[in-house]
Amino acid sequence: MAKTDDLIKRIQDNYTKLSKSQKIIAEYIINHYDKAAFMTAAKLGASINISESTVVRFANTLGYNGYPELQNALQELIKNKLTTVQRLEMTEETDEIAILNNVLKADIENIKETINEINKDDFRRVVSDIINATKIYIIGSRSSIVIAEYLGFYLNLIRENVSVVKAGVSDVFEQILRVSENDLVIGIGFPRYSKRTLDVLKYAKSQNAKIVTITDSLISPLTSVADEILIAKSNMASFVDSLVAPLSLVNALVVAVGLREKEKIADTFEKLESIWDEYGVYFSKPN
Template sequence: MDKKEDLLKRIQDNYSTLSKSQKIIAEYILNCYDKAAYMTAAKLGKSIHVSESTVVRFANTLGYDGYPELQSALQELIKNKLTTVQRLEMTNETDEISILNNVLKSDIDNIRKTLEELNKDSFKNVIGNIFNAKKIYILGFRSSTAIAEYLGFYLNLILENVTVVKPGVSDVFEQMLRVNSNDLVIGIGFPRYSKRTIEVLKYAKSQEAKIVTITDSLISPLTSVADEVLIAKSNMSSFVDSIVAPLSLVNALIVSVGIKEKEKITDTFEKLETIWNEYGIYSS
């Protein structure tokens, strides 16, 4: 069974063959998926008065190796369904130090998982795509704007063909009007995924541009049009989007591009240092 298949669809397709107890589990997940996603098998069973073993068998019946795999699939799929209020309710801690520890540990875990699971060949291919492109468009909206701006800021110091697509007076489609098969579009999106990002990527794909997406999962809607996908984990600890691992991945892209253009950017930064000193850009 396809691991990317929507969990809720699996439940619906298998519902008629489930046992009475398993149907109770199915109905709870369908109606309270936001709560079920963060329960252990034992806690889920206790809350609906079935045994932990019944919950595990339910996961197996749906084609998962065990409950942790089902839970992981559910957590992935609900990211774009949870409202900000629901995400806020996931934060149970009120003690400041507990929050500090949990958030930092979560970000450390996101970076570790990103390093373990990132497709290294795709990373190399993206570097090649950057150098082969006639023009590079970078876009990311909502909380992903910060990542797009950061990537664009540094790539603009290294390359001369980079444009960050920004919402504003000019519509984003107008900024992408002349995108073509010689160009590269880097789309950045994390839960809750921006609909406009997906629309712009689909337009760029229709114009035969090369598409790279930086997102959190292979089931992200941004991957549907991508030629290359770079996965950076952004598992949330609350209502705030975690962009630590995505920024770390973007740093790696910037450094990789910069090293290949080391001689060129040395001259660039020498000029910049002169300008910065002359105009007092930085505190001495």
């Protein structure tokens, strides 16, 4: 299938050959793509008094293998366009237990899709990149900073010279000023993608650093400068970004790096355990 961002163009190119009912569907999608993206074929048809089978035939006419593929294209299309307010307005469910079920099921599906779609060779290469880098910079903006901080916390227990680049007293460019060709920069970004993250990656690329991106799609803008790409699905169930699959991917990276460096980090963790006991960092186990 072609890039999902050509959906509107597909509709425009095929408009004259559509039936009268299909033209109604096309116009509804163009004008209400934010709502249509989360409707089943039956619900979309019901909203404009057209049969479900006509909606399915419309998807086929546009070259999609059924309505689910068209719906995926719609969801990809809106990732960069919907504001948080619009996402909130799309959430029609009000029953708390139904919301709980829907969100957990969506996160489970994101993890399943990540397992199926991630490139295993790329994953192995990124583990090697982390181990071999002189210095590691991790950049993530907005909600992605949560993943960046998490990855940075654990990599700092395994490796030296790991820095999480984030807004603060100094600008992000000042923090990454001395990046060089022996360094690794890990850029993390999910819809709505942060332009600042991409700008930092472009600067690092200009300094010949190796770039790894952790993102949700090969058409993510962060992939334009990447040497290695790790895909983790983050399809949203509502106005809140889904970070479950990205965090699982980061967990896997940390474990894989740690096991490669198992002997080297054993002393580090023994020393940490001693410090934690001495200063009472954790509650003691009951006798």
